[in-house]
Amino acid sequence: MTVSNGQRRKERIDRGIKVRTEGIYALSSLRELSYLSVPRLVLIIGMLSLPFAMPSIYWQRVITITCIYALLALSFDFLAHYVGLVCLGGAFFVGTGGYLAAIANTTFGLPPWVTVPLAAVVGGSLCTLLLMPCLPLRGVYFAIVSLMYPLLLARVIEALDILGGTDGIMGIDSFPNRWVEQYFLIGILLLLTFGVRRLVNTDLGLVLRGVKDNDQAIRASGMSVTFYKSIAVFIAAVIGCLSGAYLVHIYMWSGISQFALDFSILPIAATVIGGGGTLVGPVLGCLLLVPISELLRDFGTLRIVFYALILVAFIIFRSEGLMVYGQRKYHQFERWTEV
Amino acid sequence: MSGEPIIRVQEVTKAFGGIIALSKVSFDVHEGEILGIIGPNGSGKTTIVNCITGFIRKTSGRVFYRGRDISDKPPHKIADMGITRTFQIMRPYYTLPAYKNLVIPLFSPRAKRTGGWRGGGRRGDRNTVGIDILEEIGFERDSYVPYKTASTLPTGYLKRLELARCLALRPEVVICDEIFSGLSMSEIASMVPLIERLQMDGITLIMIEHRLRELFRVSNRVIVLNFGEKLIEGNPQEVMADPKVREAYFGSQKVEEVMNHA
Amino acid sequence: MQILIYGTINSISLALFAIGFAMVYGVSRLPNFAHGALYVLSGFITWSFLNAVGMNYLLSIVLSMLATGIIGALIYQFVLIRVRGMEISEIMASYALGLAILEGLRWRGFRGMTYTLPSFIEGSTEIAGVSVDYQRLLVVGIGAAVVALLWLFTHYTRIGLALRGMAQDERAAMMLGIDSDRMAVVAMGFGSMLAALAAVVLLPLGNIVVEAGYNVLILAIAVCIVGGLGSWVGAVLAAFLIGFAQILTVVYLGAHYQMVVALLAIILTLILKPSGLFGQQKELEERV
Numbered sequence: 058m059t060v061s062n063g064q065r066r067k068e069r070i071d072r073g074i075k076v077r078t079e080g081i082y083a084l085s086s087l088r089e090l091s092y093l094s095v096p097r098l099v100l101i102i103g104m105l106s107l108p109f110a111m112p113s114i115y116w117q118r119v120i121t122i123t124c125i126y127a128l129l130a131l132s133f134d135f136l137a138h139y140v141g142l143v144c145l146g147g148a149f150f151v152g153t154g155g156y157l158a159a160i161a162n163t164t165f166g167l168p169p170w171v172t173v174p175l176a177a178v179v180g181g182s183l184c185t186l187l188l189m190p191c192l193p194l195r196g197v198y199f200a201i202v203s204l205m206y207p208l209l210l211a212r213v214i215e216a217l218d219i220l221g222g223t224d225g226i227m228g229i230d231s232f233p234n235r236w237v238e239q240y241f242l243i244g245i246l247l248l249l250t251f252g253v254r255r256l257v258n259t260d261l262g263l264v265l266r267g268v269k270d271n272d273q274a275i276r277a278s279g280m281s282v283t284f285y286k287s288i289a290v291f292i293a294a295v296i297g298c299l300s301g302a303y304l305v306h307i308y309m310w311s312g313i314s315q316f317a318l319d320f321s322i323l324p325i326a327a328t329v330i331g332g333g334g335t336l337v338g339p340v341l342g343c344l345l346l347v348p349i350s351e352l353l354r355d356f357g358t359l360r361i362v363f364y365a366l367i368l369v370a371f372i373i374f375r376s377e378g379l380m381v382y383g384q385r386k387y388h389q390f391e392r393w394t395e396v
Numbered sequence: 397m398s399g400e401p402i403i404r405v406q407e408v409t410k411a412f413g414g415i416i417a418l419s420k421v422s423f424d425v426h427e428g429e430i431l432g433i434i435g436p437n438g439s440g441k442t443t444i445v446n447c448i449t450g451f452i453r454k455t456s457g458r459v460f461y462r463g464r465d466i467s468d469k470p471p472h473k474i475a476d477m478g479i480t481r482t483f484q485i486m487r488p489y490y491t492l493p494a495y496k497n498l499v500i501p502l503f504s505p506r507a508k509r510t511g512g513w514r515g516g517g518r519r520g521d522r523n524t525v526g527i528d529i530l531e532e533i534g535f536e537r538d539s540y541v542p543y544k545t546a547s548t549l550p551t552g553y554l555k556r557l558e559l560a561r562c563l564a565l566r567p568e569v570v571i572c573d574e575i576f577s578g579l580s581m582s583e584i585a586s587m588v589p590l591i592e593r594l595q596m597d598g599i600t601l602i603m604i605e606h607r608l609r610e611l612f613r614v615s616n617r618v619i620v621l622n623f624g625e626k627l628i629e630g631n632p633q634e635v636m637a638d639p640k641v642r643e644a645y646f647g648s649q650k651v652e653e654v655m656n657h658a
Numbered sequence: 659m660q661i662l663i664y665g666t667i668n669s670i671s672l673a674l675f676a677i678g679f680a681m682v683y684g685v686s687r688l689p690n691f692a693h694g695a696l697y698v699l700s701g702f703i704t705w706s707f708l709n710a711v712g713m714n715y716l717l718s719i720v721l722s723m724l725a726t727g728i729i730g731a732l733i734y735q736f737v738l739i740r741v742r743g744m745e746i747s748e749i750m751a752s753y754a755l756g757l758a759i760l761e762g763l764r765w766r767g768f769r770g771m772t773y774t775l776p777s778f779i780e781g782s783t784e785i786a787g788v789s790v791d792y793q794r795l796l797v798v799g800i801g802a803a804v805v806a807l808l809w810l811f812t813h814y815t816r817i818g819l820a821l822r823g824m825a826q827d828e829r830a831a832m833m834l835g836i837d838s839d840r841m842a843v844v845a846m847g848f849g850s851m852l853a854a855l856a857a858v859v860l861l862p863l864g865n866i867v868v869e870a871g872y873n874v875l876i877l878a879i880a881v882c883i884v885g886g887l888g889s890w891v892g893a894v895l896a897a898f899l900i901g902f903a904q905i906l907t908v909v910y911l912g913a914h915y916q917m918v919v920a921l922l923a924i925i926l927t928l929i930l931k932p933s934g935l936f937g938q939q940k941e942l943e944e945r946v
Contacts, residue, residue, distance in 0.1 A: 260499050260500075260502075260503045260522055261503070263489075263492065263496060263499055263500050263503070264500050264503050266489075266491075267489055267500050270489055270490065270491065271487050271488075271489055271490075273451070273483070273487055274483070274487045274488075274489065274500075274561065275472075275500070276451070276470075276471040276472045276475065277449070277471065277472075277475055277480065277481055277483070277561070277562075278472075278475060278480075278500060278501035278504050278561065278564070278565060279472050279473075279475035279476035279480075279504040279505060279506040279507075279565055280472055280503070280504045280505070281470075281472045282472070
C-alpha cells in the first residue's frame with residue numbers, strides 16, 4: 058500500500074528503443090538501426106552540405122574557420138573531460154603548428170599535402186615535450202603552464218623579431234581551389250571526431266579515462282600515469298597543430314596572431330556550451346559561436362569579453378550544454394512520479 | 397617457504413610534520429605465507445602499506461623485495477615488479493562496468509609480460525579475460541552482475557573487484573588493506589577459501605585487518621603495531637596472550653579489571 | 659652596483675605584484691587569475707578619478723584602492739564562491755573574468771601610450787654613483803613597509819589572525835568559529851587592494867597598458883610557484899631570485915628576455931622541486 062504525501066519527483070527512464078539498441082539487437086530492424094544512425098548521418102550530411110548552403114565565399118571561409126576551431130574544441134574536450142587535463146592555451150598548438158608549417162613551406166618548399174601532417178606530428182611532439190614538466194603534478198599546474206606558453210611565445214617572437222617578428226611569415230602556398238580547402242578540412246574534422254569517439258572506448262581509451270577518474274588505481278596496476286597523460290597530450294597536440302598548420306595555408310600567412318586568445322578561449326566556450334564530454338558537442342558549439350563572433354567582428358575585442366562572460370555564466374550555473382541536453386532528451390523520457 | 401624473505405622492511409620511519417606515524421618498523425615477509433598486520437586504529441597499518449608500495453615517501457628506512465632495494469621507486473614500478481595492493485577506501489572505476497574495470501590492469505605492461513592471471517592476458521581479448529577473472533573470484537558468470545556498473549555494486553562485490561584488479565597483474569605479493577571490513581559473516585566465509593586458494597597458487601599475502609577472528613583462520617603469523625611501533629610478532633595465540641597487545645587494544649585499566657574479575 | 663640597485667627595485671616590484679595573489683591563494687586556495695586585470699583596472703580607475711573627475715591625487719589613490727578591493731570582494735562573493743573547491747573551474751572562471759575586464763578595457767579605448775599616472779615625487783638622486791628616480795626609491799620603501807605592515811596585521815589583529823588561521827588549516831579555523839566563506843571574501847578584497855597598491859606605486863614608472871595585466875599575472879604566478887604556494891618567506895625570496903635574474907638578463911642579453919626568465923623559472927621549479935623553495939604543499943612530492 059502506498060501512501061501519497063503529495064510530493065512529486067521527476068524520474069528519468071531510458072526509452073524502450075534505447076534499451077533495444079544496446080548490443081547486437083541494434084541490427085534487428087530498420088527502426089533500431091535508424092535510431093542509432095540517424096543522428097550520426099544528420100551530422101555527416103549536414104557538415105558535408107554546409108559549403109553549398111552558404112550564400113557567399115565569405116561565409117564559406119567562415120565555415121572553414123569554424124572547422125579549425127572545432128578541431129581545437131575537440132582536442133580540448135578530449136583532454137578535459139576524458140583525461141582530466143584542462144588546457145587553457147589552445148593557441149599554443151595553433152601557433153606551433155602554424156609556424157612549423159610556414160617554415161616547412163617557405164624555407165623547405167614542401168607542398169601543403171606534406172607540411173600539414175608534418176607540422177602536426179612534429180608540432181605535437183614539441184608541444185608535448187614542452188608540457189611534460191607539469192604532467193606528473195596536479196592538474197592546476199597543467200592549466201597554468203598551458204595558459205602561459207602562448208602568451209610568452211608571442212612575446213618572445215615579437216621581442217626577438219625572429220620568424221618574421223610582428224609581420225609574420227608571408228607567401229605561404231594555399232590549396233588548389235577553395236572546394237578542396239573546405240571539403241578536405243570537413244573530412245578531417247569528421248574523421249577525427251568519430252575517431253576520437255572510438256578511441257575513448259578502446260582499451261587504451263579506458264586507461265586514459267581511468268587517469269581522470271582514479272589515478273591511484275592506475276598506479277597500483279603498474280602503469281605510469283605520467284606516460285599515459287603524455288600520450289593524451291600528444292594526441293590533443295597533434296590535432297591542435299594540425300588545425301594551426303591548415304590555418305596558415307588558408308590565410309597564406311603565419312603570424313603572432315596565431316597565439317591570440319581567441320584560439321584559447323573560443324574552444325573552451327564552445328565546449329561548455331555545446332556539451333562537454335560528448336566530443337560532438339564542442340563541434341556544435343563552434344558552429345554556433347564562430348558565426349556569431351564573425352558578426353561581432355566589428356566590435357573589436359568585445360567578442361573576447363563575450364566568450365569570457367558566457368564561459369563564466371556556464372561555469373557558475375553548471376549548465377550541461379546543448380549536446381548533453383539533446384542526448385538526454387533523445388535517450389530518455391521524463392515523467393513525474395509520486396514520492 | 398625458504399630462506400631469504402621475499403619482502404624485508406628495515407627500520408622504516410614516517411613522520412607527517414610533527415606526527416610520527418611509523419617509528420623504526422622492521423619485519424620480514426616469507427614467500428608463500430599469509431602475514432597479518434593488526435593493531436588499534438591509528439597504529440600506522442595503512443601507512444606501512446603505503447610505504448612498502450611506494451605511495452608515500454619514507455622519512456627513513458629501507459624496503460627490499462627479493463633482495464632489491466625498492467625504497468625509492470614510484471608506485472607503478474613497484475606494482476610492475478609484482479607487489480599489488482587493495483585500497484581500504486575502495487577505488488573502482490565507478491563509471492565503468494565491473495568487467496571493464498579489469499580491462500585497465502590487463503592493459504598494463506606487467507599483464508602483457510606475464511600473461512595476467514592464469515595466462516589469459518596473452519590471448520588478447522581483455523573483455524573475456526576480465527569476465528574469466530571475475531568468475532574465478534566469485535562473480536556469477538551467467539548473471540548480469542559482471543556487466544553492472546561498478547557504482548551500483550554492493551560492498552562485497554567491490555571488495556572482490558579490488559582483489560581481482562590485483563590478480564589481473566599476476567602478482568607475486570598481494571597486500572590486502574582491510575579487505576574484510578564492511579562484509580557480513582557469510583561474505584567473509586565465502587572469501588576465505590578464495591584467499592586460501594591464492595596461497596596455494598604461490599602468492600604471498602599481507603593482510604591488514606581489524607576482524608581478528610577471521611584473520612587468524614587464514615594467517616599463521618601476525619605482527620602487531622601500536623602508535624607506529626612494532627609491538628610483537630608471532631603466531632596468533634602467542635600474540636593475543638601477550639599483555640602488551642591487550643593493553644594496546646583495550647587500555648591498561650580495562651585489562652586490570654578483566655584480570656581482577658577473571 | 660647598478661645591477662644591485664635596479665635588481666633590488668625590480669625584486670621589490672615583483673614582490674608587490676605577487677603579494678596580493680599569494681594572500682588570496684594562501685587563505686582560500688583560490689588561484690586568482692583575475693589578479694592582473696584588477697591591477698590594470700585600478701590603474702584606470704585612479705586615472706579616471708584624477709583626470710576625468712579632477713580629484714586630488716591622494717584621494718584618487720585611496721578611493722581607487724577601496725574600489726578595487728570592493729570589486730574583488732564582489733567578484734568573489736557572486737561568482738567565484740560558487741565554484742569554491744573545484745580548482746580547475748576556479749582557474750577558468752577567474753581567468754575568464756580577468757579576460758573580460760582586460761579586453762573590455764581594451765575595447766573601451768584604453769589603447770596606446772597616452773595614459774599615465776604622475777609620480778609622487780619628481781626628480782632623482784644619486785646613490786653610490788647610480789642615478790635613481792625618487793619614485794623607484796619610493797617603491798622600495800613602500801614595498802618594505804607593506805611587508806612589515808602585513809606581518810603586523812596578520813599577527814596582531816583579529817581579522818589578520820583569522821586569515822592566518824585559515825591559511826594554515828581551514829577546518830581547524832572553522833571549528834574555532836571563523837566563517838571561512840566570509841574570510842575568503844575578505845581575503846579577496848585585501849588581495850585586490852594589494853594589487854591596486856602595487857598598481858598605483860608602480861604604474862607611474864611607465865604607462866598604463868592593458869598588456870601589463872597579463873605580464874603582472876604571469877610574474878605573480880611565477881613568484882608564487884618558485885617560492886612555494888602558501889609560503890610568504892618563499893615568495894619574497896623568489897621575488898629576489900627572479901628579480902635579479904631578470905635584471906641580469908637585461909644587462910647581458912637584452913631587454914626582451916625578461917618574461918622568458920619568468921617562464922624558465924616556472925618550468926625549472928616544476929621539474930626540480932615542484933612544491934617550490936619553501937613550499938608547504940609537500941604532497942606534490944609525496945605522491946599520495
